[in-house]
Amino acid sequence: MKNESVEPFKVYQIRWVVLLITVLISACANMQWMQYGIIGDVVTLFYGVSFEAVNWSSMIFLLVFVVLLFPVSYILDKYNLRVNMVLAAVFTAAGAWIKVASISQDRYWVLMLGQIVVSIAAVPSMIVPPKVAAVWFPAHEVSSASGIGVAGIQIGFAIGIVTPPLLIRNHSVIAIIESDLFTIAFGVAIISTALVIVAVICFPSNPKTPPSHAAQNAQDQETAFLPPIKKLCTNKAFVLIVIVFGLNFGVFSALLAMLNQIVLAHYPDGFTDAGFIGILGVVVGILGSTVSGIILDKFRCYKTLLIISEVVMIAAMVCFTYTFELHISSVYITMSIVGFCSGALWSGNIEAVVETTYPQPEGISIGLLNGSGQGLTIVLTYLYQILLTHTDYTWANNAMIALLLLALVLLVFVRVELRRDGANIRKDTDNL
Secondary structure, eight states, X not given: OXXXXXXXXXXXXXXXXXXXXXXXXXXXXXXXXXXXXXXXXXXXXXXXXXXXXXXXXXXXXXXXXXHHHHHHHHHHHXXXXXXXXXXXXXXXHXXXXXXXXXXSTTOHHHHHHHHHHHHHHHHHHHHHHHHXXXXXXOTTTHHHHHHHHHHHHHHHHHHHHHHHHHHOOOSXXXXXXXXHHHHHHHHHHHHHXXXXXXXXXXXXXXXXXXXXXXXXXXXXSOOOSHHHHHHHHTOHHHHHHHHHHHHHHHHHHHHHHHHHHHHHHHOTTOXXXXXXXXXXXXXXXXXXXXXXXXXXXXXXXXXXXXXHHHHHHHHHHHHHHHSTTTOHHHHHHHHHHHXXXXXHHHHHHHHXXXXXXXTSOHHHHHHHHHHHHHHHHHHHHHHHHHHHHHSOHHHHHHHHHHHHHHHHXXXXXXXXXXXXXXXXXXXXXXXX
């Protein structure tokens, strides 16, 4: 017989609208991350800067994330999701309009200023998806919703990688390059402004009634900052997953950042191929994130999924390295497998962290997780660039493979305790 004092839980249909807006804002902020690195040769010609300066147009996102990680994580857990997403949309639009004003050969500093402003918006957009899933979705949908939210970030990467190479019509005539760069910047600014309006009008505050026991318990937790961090740092599973995620994210991001230079060095006419290979890796990564979320909702096999994805990613990286010069088609195939596994690992690691750290605030735990990824991306991009400059892509890729092997070893020692899932099960049992 059911206890009549069972707490009422309600699932709102508008949760899908909330998730869609989250995906769109995340995509818009993150599509500006790689948009200049993927056309590095054009940017260096137009602005007269080095490839290293162009690489910083991407790495500034990572640096800003590391600097703003803790304050943004606190704001996310202190205030409702609406405040965070409206601010993210506003900063994205502001940075995009600044870059419209950067289309002049002596204004690379203005472009970098715009990138800094957009990178501020990218911080909450990287942390928000698991929070949206936890706050709005019931227990049996939370992993899938989180996977879809993470896919929004990857969609942004994909658009930022594929669009610029397609819109650049000429690689040598300055006047045409200037016109094309303006078209790209103005288009992004218009889209970003439209999303500000959508966020202000359509993005609601938190639901009046939580969708699950775990969500209610998380709401009842007092918002704090230092105590959760101390608890997270003493959680062995969390620390190991953070390192594993950082290595995986760093390797894949470094590979994407240097893809244009690697492909053009071996395939001189492969400018468009570099863009398509990058987007293929990211698009199948979106599929990997989504499939990962569905599998976890159904089977709860966190560690198994992570280990299998890691093993396949390592094998794909080996094939990528040693078949690179055979034919451009081999690069497409191996990069797509690497991307799929990277997406599955991204979503799987996020969900594993939320499970093993419950009821600690998702904003702080996911913020630390992403901070590890961003910090190691800076380090590994520099490492990759140094190895590529002083040796060749084979040595650079072998170093990345060694780091992925380290991640696999660490995964073996991870014990994923399903605390969030257990909270829902225990509460349901109590009410029978």
